[in-house]
Amino acid sequence: NAGVMQNPRHLVRRRGQEARLRCSPMKGHSHVYWYRQLPEEGLKFMVYLQKENIIDESGMPKERFSAEFPKEGPSILRIQQVVRGDSAAYFCASSPQARGRTDTQYFGPGTRLTVL
Amino acid sequence: GNSVTQMEGPVTLSEEAFLTINCTYTATGYPSLFWYVQYPGEGLQLLLKATKADDKGSNKGFEATYRKETTSFHLEKGSVQVSDSAVYFCALSDPSGNTGKLIFGQGTTLQVKP
Numbered sequence: 001n002a003g004v005m006q007n008p009r010h011l012v013r014r015r016g017q018e019a020r021l022r023c024s025p026m027k028g029h030s031h032v033y034w035y036r037q038l039p040e041e042g043l044k045f046m047v048y049l050q051k052e053n054i055i056d057e058s059g060m061p062k063e064r065f066s067a068e069f070p071k072e073g074p075s076i077l078r079i080q081q082v083v084r085g086d087s088a089a090y091f092c093a094s095s096p097q098a099r100g101r102t103d104t105q106y107f108g109p110g111t112r113l114t115v116l
Numbered sequence: 117g118n119s120v121t122q123m124e125g126p127v128t129l130s131e132e133a134f135l136t137i138n139c140t141y142t143a144t145g146y147p148s149l150f151w152y153v154q155y156p157g158e159g160l161q162l163l164l165k166a167t168k169a170d171d172k173g174s175n176k177g178f179e180a181t182y183r184k185e186t187t188s189f190h191l192e193k194g195s196v197q198v199s200d201s202a203v204y205f206c207a208l209s210d211p212s213g214n215t216g217k218l219i220f221g222q223g224t225t226l227q228v229k230p
Contacts, residue, residue: 004159006159031216033216033217033218035218035220041222041223042120042205042220042221042222042223043160043205043218043220044220045210045217045218045219048215048216048217055215056215056217059217091159091160093160093218095216103216104150104162104165105162105216105218106162107152107159107160107161108159109158109159110158110159
């Protein structure tokens with residue numbers, strides 16, 4: 001059973017470009033979470049999605065950031081017009097059940113975004 | 117609001133030493149508590165968890181007990197190995213809204229020397 005997959009592992013963008021980060025959850029998991037890890041900090045929640053629905057986006061910046069989890073295909077975190085402060089590691093996690101607070105989240109290896 | 121506080125690192129130990137990494141939390145309601153480990157350049161791996169007060173999570177020689185009275189979930193291991201060198205994150209599942217989103221501490225770096 002393959003784990004959570006993220007690609008690319010490393011992404012370099014210039015200021016003003018767009019960044020697209022992809023996450024394929026574990027087989028059978030329909031719940032996806034995105035977290036951001038700034039240098040020397042812990043992970044911060046960004047958004048929680050189920051198939052075709054955004055359930056909680058309370059951690060997403062109000063502008064330039066968006067996320068989707070279509071019926072088919074991976075979840076996408078999109079950052080428009082990137083700035084240097086967006087440089088971070090972005091982790092995706094998936095879980096199998098509906099909104100269970102005890103559910104284990106399984107993390108992908110992360111995408112390390114560098115904005116030049 | 118809900119939060120997690122970990123002891124600052126780095127923690128440097130010799131092989132076979134006893135390890136404690138302190139973690140305390142603030143939460144309304146009854147969260148589940150987790151310890152995740154992150155090896156260099158990798159994602160997070162679940163180390164152990166506890167879902168209610170007085171539960172003890174354990175894995176690979178690591179243990180942590182959910183202490184509601186002291187709002188703590190300290191990580192312990194009796195004899196560390198060089199291969200345990202990593203960053204350890206304490207986390208709670210946000211009990212409000214029941215979405216399961218995790219709130220993390222800032223992480224504690226452990227360095228084990230031979």
